[in-house]
Amino acid sequence: MPRKKKDVIDLSYxxxxxxxxxxxxxxxxxxxxxxxxxxxxxxxxxLEDEWPKDLMCLFKGKVKIYKxxxxxxxxxIRIVRPMQYFGYRAYFAREQYVTAASAFEACTVCMIxxxxxxxxxxxxxxxxxxFIQMLSVDLGIADQRVVSLTQKHVRGRLxxxxxxxxxxxxxxxxxxxxxxxxAREDLANLSNMTTSNAIRTLSNFVNERIIAIDGRKIKIIxxxxxxxxxxxx
Amino acid sequence: MPRKKKDVIDLSYxxxxxxxxxxxxxxxxxxxxxxxxxxxxxxxxxLEDEWPKDLMCLFKGKVKIYKxxxxxxxxxIRIVRPMQYFGYRAYFAREQYVTAASAFEACTVCMIxxxxxxxxxxxxxxxxxxFIQMLSVDLGIADQRVVSLTQKHVRGRLxxxxxxxxxxxxxxxxxxxxxxxxAREDLANLSNMTTSNAIRTLSNFVNERIIAIDGRKIKIIxxxxxxxxxxxx
DNA sequence: ATAGAACTATGTTCTAAAACACAAATATAG
DNA sequence: CTATATTTGTGTTTTAGAACATAGTTCTAT
Numbered sequence: 001m002p003r004k005k006k007d008v009i010d011l012s013y014x015x016x017x018x019x020x021x022x023x024x025x026x027x028x029x030x031x032x033x034x035x036x037x038x039x040x041x042x043x044x045x046x047l048e049d050e051w052p053k054d055l056m057c058l059f060k061g062k063v064k065i066y067k068x069x070x071x072x073x074x075x076x077i078r079i080v081r082p083m084q085y086f087g088y089r090a091y092f093a094r095e096q097y098v099t100a101a102s103a104f105e106a107c108t109v110c111m112i113x114x115x116x117x118x119x120x121x122x123x124x125x126x127x128x129x130x131f132i133q134m135l136s137v138d139l140g141i142a143d144q145r146v147v148s149l150t151q152k153h154v155r156g157r158l159x160x161x162x163x164x165x166x167x168x169x170x171x172x173x174x175x176x177x178x179x180x181x182x183a184r185e186d187l188a189n190l191s192n193m194t195t196s197n198a199i200r201t202l203s204n205f206v207n208e209r210i211i212a213i214d215g216r217k218i219k220i221i222x223x224x225x226x227x228x229x230x231x232x233x
Numbered sequence: 234m235p236r237k238k239k240d241v242i243d244l245s246y247x248x249x250x251x252x253x254x255x256x257x258x259x260x261x262x263x264x265x266x267x268x269x270x271x272x273x274x275x276x277x278x279x280l281e282d283e284w285p286k287d288l289m290c291l292f293k294g295k296v297k298i299y300k301x302x303x304x305x306x307x308x309x310i311r312i313v314r315p316m317q318y319f320g321y322r323a324y325f326a327r328e329q330y331v332t333a334a335s336a337f338e339a340c341t342v343c344m345i346x347x348x349x350x351x352x353x354x355x356x357x358x359x360x361x362x363x364f365i366q367m368l369s370v371d372l373g374i375a376d377q378r379v380v381s382l383t384q385k386h387v388r389g390r391l392x393x394x395x396x397x398x399x400x401x402x403x404x405x406x407x408x409x410x411x412x413x414x415x416a417r418e419d420l421a422n423l424s425n426m427t428t429s430n431a432i433r434t435l436s437n438f439v440n441e442r443i444i445a446i447d448g449r450k451i452k453i454i455x456x457x458x459x460x461x462x463x464x465x466x
Numbered sequence: 467a468t469a470g471a472a473c474t475a476t477g478t479t480c481t482a483a484a485a486c487a488c489a490a491a492t493a494t495a496g
Numbered sequence: 497c498t499a500t501a502t503t504t505g506t507g508t509t510t511t512a513g514a515a516c517a518t519a520g521t522t523c524t525a526t
Contacts, residue, residue, distance in 0.1 A: 067376060069384040070466075077376050092362075092369035098376055121365075122358030128365065129325075129355065135368035136326035142375035143310050143331055147302040149383050150425045154483070156303075184504065192383045194484060199505060215492080215504095233303075387513070417474065427514060432475060448474095448522080 009036055014059050014110065017083070021126045030120075035111045045087075045101040045109065052091040054111035058082050061107025062169060062180060066189065067099045076190040078138070079104075081168050085134065088114060092131075104180065149192045152233060158201045159230035161191040162211070166220060176219045183216065205229075242269055247292050247343065250316070254359045268344045278320075278334040278342065285324035287344035291315050294340025295402065295413060299422065300332045309423040311371070312337075314401050318367065321347060325364075337413065382425045385466060390424040391434045392463035395444070397423075399453060409452045416449065438462075 011031060012019045022030065036059065039045060045056070045063060063080040077099055080086050090097045091114040121127040148160055162178065169179045188198035202218075205211045210226055212219040220226060244264060245252045255263065269292070272278060278289070278296060296313040310332055313319050323330045324347040354360040381393055395411065402412045421431035435451075438444045443459055445452040453459060 067380050069380040070389075071384075073384055075380050075383065077379065089369045089372050092365050093373050094366070095370075095373060098373050118362070121361060125355030125358075125361065128358065128361035129351070131365055132325050132354075132361065132368065133327070135365065135372055136322045136324075137328075139322050139368060139372045139375060140326050140328060140331050142372060142379065143300060146310065146375065146379055146382060147300050147308050149379060150308065151303040151306055183502095195504085196485085196506090197483065199503095203505075416472090428474085429476085429515085430513065432473095436475075 009059070009110075011110075014083075015057055017085075017130065018057075018127065021124060021130065022120065026120055026124070029116060030112065033113050033116050037109050037111060039103040039107040039109060041103060041105050043103045043107075045103060045107075046097055048098065048100045049096045051096055052087060052089075053114060054087060055085060055091075055114055055117050056087040056101075057085050057110040057112070059108040059110055061109075062104040063101055063107060063109075064104055064186070065099050065101050074189045075192060076186065078141070079165075079168055079190075088117070088131070089135065089138075091118075092135075104182070104186075152230075154191075154193050154197050154201055155204070155229050156231070156233040157191040157193060158187070158198060158205075159210075159226050161187060162218065162220065163223075163226055163230055164190075171220075174219070176221070178218045178220065181216050242292070242343075244343075247316075248290055250318075250363065251290075251360065254357060254363065255353065259353055259357075262349060263345065266346050266349050270342050270344060272336040272340040272342060274336060274338050276336045276340075278336060278340075279330055281331065281333045282329045284329055285320060285322075286347060287320060288318060288324075288347055288350050289320040289334075290318050290343040290345070292341040292343055294342075295337035296334055296340060296342075297337055297419070298332045298334050307422045308425060309419065311374070312398075312401055312423075321350070321364070322368065322371075324351075325368075337415070337419075385463075387424075387426050387430050387434055388437070388462050389464070389466040390426065391420070391431060391438075392443075392459050394420060394424040395451065395453065396456075396459055396463055404453075407452070409454070411451045411453065414449050 011034060012027075015030070015034075019027065019030075039061070046052070048068065058080050060082055063086065064076050065078045065080065065086060066074050066076045068074050080101075086101065087097075117127075121131060149157060152160065165180055165182070166178050171177060172179050184198045184202070185195045187202075188195045191198065193201075202211070202213060205226075206213055208225070210220075210222045210229065212221055244267060245260075248263070248267075252260065252263075272294070279285070281301065291313050293315055296319065297309050298311045298313065298319060299307050299309045301307045313334075319334065320330075350360075354364060382390060385393065398413055398415070399411050404410060405412050417431045417435070418428045420435075421428045424431065426434075435444070435446060438459075439446055441458070443453075443455050443462065445454055
């Protein structure tokens, strides 16, 4: 499904976070081993139970990391935006993937063999700290998420997701419409609720003039209120 | 509240995971900067919103890492057993703690300044990998936990917690009693349910001859069934 | 040793959210 | 450009689990 990218890509820019920590020798090795792949909307990037091989950096597009749970119900664990790294946790833990990743929309992803990354960071304290920091931030978010998803009510969880999507992917030119085209089901899977509940609650938000919807496009009318609902419910 | 430990402790044994990766110079620095503190039952070890200073290694006792959520309801995020490290995530993420830690029972904890650890691992690839691996494993557990806590029903969540406690702290000499003395409330906070539900469900398990209870002591009678309940509910 | 506090147990009521059902509106493939 | 599949929207029913109430029991601190 994925196809190789033919255009020349400037890795020093696209991988700048990592690039700037490397020596010339390391940069050359990286250039020789990095592959850039294209994925289409809904393509799978990796699967639960696969063995991790590559560090992935999202160059373009939007990716969801999710986990299938009880009775096929799926939970979106985190979403990836361009310039972010993913797919490396399982390798470091010496485990198979416990999550799967798929493309919300057409994506360009850079794949770098994890062996190479591990080799680099054994010698490169800054790079090691970079990964330690990413993992630490993500673990903090995961801890927070456990409490939000289990303790907040439907309204609070959905409001939190909308704000989270806005933070992650930003707004369109009108300064109000969240820049992602999501099915209600994905919104539900992100917020730990049924699709009906996502639809219903979204309608309620519209009636309360907190948001406006036009098909799958969601416009935030009253961000203040949305924050409040996210906190209080 | 915490008191300094007077007895001499063999750090090379108690911190062996880290110790064996260090040079002689590093070991000397570690010895000069490590402090060993005693905590009594229910003592707080660190608090939400505090700035992290030390890497902590639990030498003796049992610790819970928890987070207070909506309406003061508390969620136990993870539990710590002897020889495990904790308290370092927030430092690496350059954040205040998002969790708190307290002692289930009398504990001995070794505190090592995080500045020292960071300094070591910048130069020591193995030590860096050690932390990367711990964080990666914990992040995988957290991802798994989000799904368990949100999708499993009360019975499944409680069964999972009992098995988890058994894995973490082991069994007593009889080969059946879980080696921890927990209030029903803690069991509830671990399993994301109300105390009443923990009590009621525990009673049900007793009636079904899956476990036996004697006060706070829980004996696993039919581990097979417990696994099944954890999966199916 | 004993009073008071905290914990455990169990029954009852209430409610948020899931499950189900179906119609209408949109996407997508041929 | 249709035809079919998928997604969205709403009303209704059901249910798991929270909330509440109260009593008995076991800690724990003085």
